[in-house]
Amino acid sequence: MIGTWSRSLVPDQARFIHGLADLEPEIGPIIAEHIEDNHEMLPTVLMADIARWATHLAQTSDDPQGRLRPFFARLEDAWGDGQNTVADLIATGFLENIFDEPEVVGLLGPKLARANRVYTGQEPIREDEKRPVPEIMKQIRKKLGWK
Template structure:
């Protein structure tokens, strides 16, 4: 590795990561519009970090959901619209928003059975794969992005 290679890799990663942000930002705005109690979480998050870090924020939202489920008499009714939005945003599971939901929501609530039972079919499927209860089918595996292949080649890895 040298300075030139490092710079090329950082440029590739920077271009790639910038392309992921708009969908995630819109998803977070949608959640804030859907659920008023998420707005203060976003405000506090921005106050703490001076920006929105989607994975950390979704972790905060996952903890809030866990608390609401524990405190609610009818969590399915209280949070049905929220979970429907997650399910819809999951899409085909091959997009930046599904990545965010997988890594920062499902993986934060996987050991909360009362939350897990509220997951829709797509998120439940991911949960089962994540916890080793099912194996991912070939159509559920994300292809390696071309930019990552280029980065790996520059690093001398296959």
């Protein structure tokens, strides 16, 4: 079922979501419910659903670090250098939904913890973390008279 609904995603995002479902048995039903509720896969909204799941486990598990270690390791690995479509999905769908959940933030790996600190304004973004402006945006800005 996930394959049918993930065909419209960027291939890297589809592989990432499939991998989460394979890694964590509780994520498959979250995906199924998400598709049933939305009649399509909305990856950012799905990641928010998964963020709520992780938050619930972080708050209720006897050993949240042990329970969620494989999940957070997968997110950390998928983040890579932070300059890819999966990192975009993690940032907009997951990190934006857990930034004020200290139980979850405390479980983040170093890359995601850094991204969270930048997102929350605790640290400035470094030059190597900035993406180049796409050529089309440069053209639009020029036409609009913006610098």
